[in-house]
Amino acid sequence: xxxxxxxxxxxxxxxxxxxxxxxxxxxxxxxxx
Amino acid sequence: xxxxxxxxxxxxxxxxxxxxxxxxxxxxxxxxxxxxxxxxxxxxxxxxxxxxxxxxxxxxxxxxxxxxxxxxxxxxxxxxxxxxxxxxxxxxxxxxxxxxxxxxxxxxxxxxxxxxxxxxxxxxxxxxxxxxxxxxxxxxxxxxxxxxxxxxxxxxxxxxxxxxxxxxxxxxxxxxxxxxxxxxxxxxxxxxx
Numbered sequence: 508x509x510x511x512x513x514x515x516x517x518x519x520x521x522x523x524x525x526x527x528x529x530x531x532x533x534x535x536x537x538x539x540x
Numbered sequence: 541x542x543x544x545x546x547x548x549x550x551x552x553x554x555x556x557x558x559x560x561x562x563x564x565x566x567x568x569x570x571x572x573x574x575x576x577x578x579x580x581x582x583x584x585x586x587x588x589x590x591x592x593x594x595x596x597x598x599x600x601x602x603x604x605x606x607x608x609x610x611x612x613x614x615x616x617x618x619x620x621x622x623x624x625x626x627x628x629x630x631x632x633x634x635x636x637x638x639x640x641x642x643x644x645x646x647x648x649x650x651x652x653x654x655x656x657x658x659x660x661x662x663x664x665x666x667x668x669x670x671x672x673x674x675x676x677x678x679x680x681x682x683x684x685x686x687x688x689x690x691x692x693x694x695x696x697x698x699x700x701x702x703x704x705x706x707x708x709x710x711x712x713x714x715x716x717x718x719x720x721x722x723x724x725x726x727x728x729x730x731x732x733x
Contacts, residue, residue, distance in 0.1 A: 510600060517604040521570050522611070525563035529694075
């Protein structure tokens with residue numbers, strides 16, 4: 508695996524996991540909440 | 541991919557950029573802490589057997605950290621509530637929103653970028669001089685952690701504090717070992733006698 512592809516995969520995993528977790532917490536999705 | 545983005549936009553309503561920025565900030569916190577751990581392990585006994593693997597992992601994690609921070613800052617520009625400009629998210633003390641903590645995050649990013657990307661110019665800089673400079677990365681990382689705890693939307697949440705502790709404490713422990721080990725090693729003690 509090239510460095511660029513590895514780096515992309517490493518960014519994607521925690522980013523998507525964090526997104527999924529934040530989306531599962533309704534009520535904190537808005538900056539004015 | 542477009543279906544996934546469409547579903548995400550529907551789920552987040554008008555706050556797609558805001559929530560993406562938060563997720564990218566969390567990702568950056570985790571990735572930078574791991575990168576610091578890997579970097580510190582490279583200087584220890586563990587590196588003798590796993591040196592090349594650690595170096596590549598450290599490099600990939602460091603580049604991934606910079607990418608995640610870039611997403612964190614740039615997606616915020618699209619937020620309809622804060623409406624920050626590019627200058628607000630890239631130049632310290634320009635934003636009027638939580639100016640001190642925002643500036644801490646911006647300074648941390650530029651410091652991490654300069655100290656990290658200077659790796660590719662280390663022969664020009666001088667390897668020994670570059671290594672000394674690179675040690676400052678730990679300070680830039682700590683500034684980033686302070687930014688996330690001081691300003692992060694989720695900083696008051698127990699899950700966020702627990703996650704930060706799990707990510708940050710191992711790096712702090714390795715930093716403490718790095719600082720204290722030379723003072724405690726028998727060879728150093730002999731040097732001082």
